[in-house]
Amino acid sequence: MxxxxxxxxxxxxxxxxxxxxxxxxRAGERPWTGTWAAAVQQPSPGGMPGSANWSEAGFADHSVRQVVRLSTGGAKLRIRLSNRYGTTPLTVTGVTVGKAGDGAAVRPLTLRPVTFGHGRGTVIPAGREAVSDAVALPTAALDRLSVTLYVRGSTGPASFHDIASATVYRARGDHRFDPRPRAFTETSSSWYYLTGVDVLGDAxxxxxxxxxxxxxxxxxxxxxxxxxxxxxxxxxxxxxxxxxxxxxxxxxxxxxxxxxxxxxxxxxxxxxxxxxxxxxxxxxxxxxxxxxxxxxxxxxxxxxxxxxxxxxxxxxxxxxxxxxxxxxxxxxxxxxxxxxxxxxxxxxxxxxxxxxxxxxxxxxxxxxxxxxxxxxxxxxxxxxxxxxxxxxxxxxxxxxxxxxxxxxxxxxxxxxxxxxxxxxx
Structure with missing residues (x-):
């Protein structure tokens, strides 16, 4: 013993x-507060009996729409994407955010492009995370945010969160700026790549x-x-x-x-x-x-x-x-x-x-x-x-x-x- x-x-x-x-x-850095988060894990079939997800196959020419509820709000927000368990760089062609409607729908007037280093896409090295630029989309506590990622090429296995207790939507092709739900015909109960949303503020x-x-x-x-x-x-x-x-x-x-x-x-x-x-x-x-x-x-x-x-x-x-x-x-x-x-x-x-x-x-x-x-x-x-x-x-x-x-x-x-x-x- x-x-x-x-x-x-x-x-x-x-x-x-x-x-x-x-x-x-860093000196002069603007204060941010986390408002939503998920812990990512390595790709797997899932740990629950009968579970299935998209993590092992990954994505290719897909738009993935994920709806999360924010816990607090702010005048601007930013998102975090993770390639922690990827074995190759992850190329994200582009991302949008907007206030969520019903299911995969997004309130059209709220759709905003998300940039990374002022570019529309980003490449995340294997084992790393990317934080977006600030997006001017005012939010309040308990608002539902829709985040749509589009990947043109093949991603390989995806860093993910297995049990989301939420529905995630997938469409073939680029539907970042499509507020309608009809193209998003596939669903999953896991989150992919998205690991955090922050809002501007020091609360x-x-x-x-x-x-x-x-x-x-x-x-x-x-x-x-x-x-x-x-x-x-x-x-x-x-x-x-x-x-x-x-x-x-x-x-x-x-x-x-x-x-x-x-x-x-x-x-x-x-x-x-x-x-x-x-x-x-x-x-x-x-x-x-x-x-x-x-x-x-x-x-x-x-x-x-x-x-x-x-x-x-x-x-x-x-x-x-x-x-x-x-x-x-x-x-x-x-x-x-x-x-x-x-x-x-x-x-x-x-x-x-x-x-x-x-x-x-x-x-x-x-x-x-x-x-x-x-x-x-x-x-x-x-x-x-x-x-x-x-x-x-x-x-x-x-x-x-x-x-x-x-x-x-x-x-x-x-x-x-x-x-x-x-x-x-």
């Missing part, structure tokens, strides 16, 4: 050193960082009911201009990478949290997949070593130290119940009871360890009082059917958003 814990501590210390590297702001933002529950798996498609979305609604109703960025990644783990579920949280924290503009605070909820993946043995779950509460806590400490090194306030979210889930909790046996003890130990540390600046006690608002290891039944049902006892429904996600003290952000 001593050898295992020493190695975990050493890895956490190395992660802190890597995460704490900062890039100083700042909060990042929600975690796995599938943060990502919004189980929320109603196209309804913007993920818990970060509902947190954004609370902030907007309160008069706050704070942006909310969703850095959740379904299936993601704190301590191990996955071929389907992205790089481990300690490796992606810099990119998906600290490198975002205007970040003031981050809400961390991580560890459920580290605890439960030893029950599974698939290409998506490997490597799947058993982990201890101490190892998970060391991973959390790495994130806390990295955030503090950048002056970012860090809030710990407790890990919710999962009893009854058919693939993570097949029965009450010694292994599942040991996993529950690990979850309880991590949650107790989050609540009382004093290392987080504040706590969002998601477990307590979601747990069934009659069986604290299980979700409340009213947070599990969808369309009158039993859910998976792991991913809360829209009502449960709203309860999570309401569990956060806005003053801590």
């Amino acid at each position: 001593r050898t295992t814990l020493t190695r975990a501590a050493a890895l956490a210390t190395a992660a802190v050193a890597a995460l704490a590297v900062t890039t100083p702001a 700042g933002s909060v990042v929600t960082f975690g796995d599938s529950v943060t990502d919004g798996t189980g929320s109603t498609q196209d309804a913007d009911n993920r818990y970060p979305d509902q947190l954004a609604e609370r902030l907007a109703a309160s008069g706050s201009r704070l942006g909310v960025l969703n850095a959740g990644l379904s299936g993601n783990r704190l301590l191990n990478d996955s071929a389907c579920f992205g790089e481990k949280a300690t490796a992606r924290f810099q990119r998906d949290v600290l490198d975002r503009p205007g970040v003031r605070s981050v809400i961390v909820m991580a560890g459920i997949n580290d605890i439960t993946y030893p029950l599974m043995d698939t290409p998506c779950s490997r490597p799947n070593p058993a982990v201890t509460a101490e190892q998970i806590i060391e991973g959390h400490r790495a994130l806390i130290r990295a955030a503090r090194a950048r002056g970012v306030k860090v809030i710990g979210g407790t890990i919710m119940p999962f009893k009854g889930n058919p693939w993570l909790y097949p029965e009450d046996n010694a292994q599942t009871l040991a996993m529950e003890r690990t979850r309880d130990a991590v949650n107790q540390w989050i609540r009382s360890g004093g290392e987080y600046d504040a706590v969002a006690d998601f477990e307590r608002v979601l747990a069934d009082p009659a069986d604290p290891d299980r979700l409340r039944p009213e947070y599990n049902t969808r369309d009158g059917q039993e859910g998976d006892w792991l991913h809360p429904n829209d009502a449960g996600l709203d309860a999570m958003a309401r569990a956060i003290d806005l003053a801590t952000l």
Whole structure:
């Protein structure tokens, strides 16, 4: 045990050193605030049973239209595109933005071209990201923005975000300036290349960082009911201009990478949290997949070593130290119940009871360890009082059917958003 814990501590210390590297702001640089974000991952068939997407095939002579809801507004905006997992340069022929209508429709008078270095297109080297020039399109909190990318040549496999809980549209040919939806006959439930939208201003933002529950798996498609979305609604109703960025990644783990579920949280924290503009605070909820993946043995779950509460806590400490090194306030979210889930909790046996003890130990540390600046006690608002290891039944049902006892429904996600003290952000 001593050898295992020493190695975990050493890895956490190395992660802190890597995460704490900062890039100083340039003098006179205009302030920007993140208003929408998605964490990208390497191309794959997708991690959910029966899932399919366009990431492995990529695009050629396609227009891809993606609709996102902004958490806060501003007089100008800019977008971020990622080729992090590309193996060759990505040539984007052109991009437009506009206020979204129904489905793939765009409000015509709002369509604007997007430039990069004052050029209509851009070439993004493999492993890199591109940030556009400012676009004069005034927006308000909770506006829906349509972003249309056109690629003339073949892209090869695409950096993407698997589970968007939103519909993405594709058309053959160049339809950047076409506000009508009829050409966009193909759909997907993943985001491609688009990793962020920023607005001009210094209000700042909060990042929600975690796995599938943060990502919004189980929320109603196209309804913007993920818990970060509902947190954004609370902030907007309160008069706050704070942006909310969703850095959740379904299936993601704190301590191990996955071929389907992205790089481990300690490796992606810099990119998906600290490198975002205007970040003031981050809400961390991580560890459920580290605890439960030893029950599974698939290409998506490997490597799947058993982990201890101490190892998970060391991973959390790495994130806390990295955030503090950048002056970012860090809030710990407790890990919710999962009893009854058919693939993570097949029965009450010694292994599942040991996993529950690990979850309880991590949650107790989050609540009382004093290392987080504040706590969002998601477990307590979601747990069934009659069986604290299980979700409340009213947070599990969808369309009158039993859910998976792991991913809360829209009502449960709203309860999570309401569990956060806005003053801590």
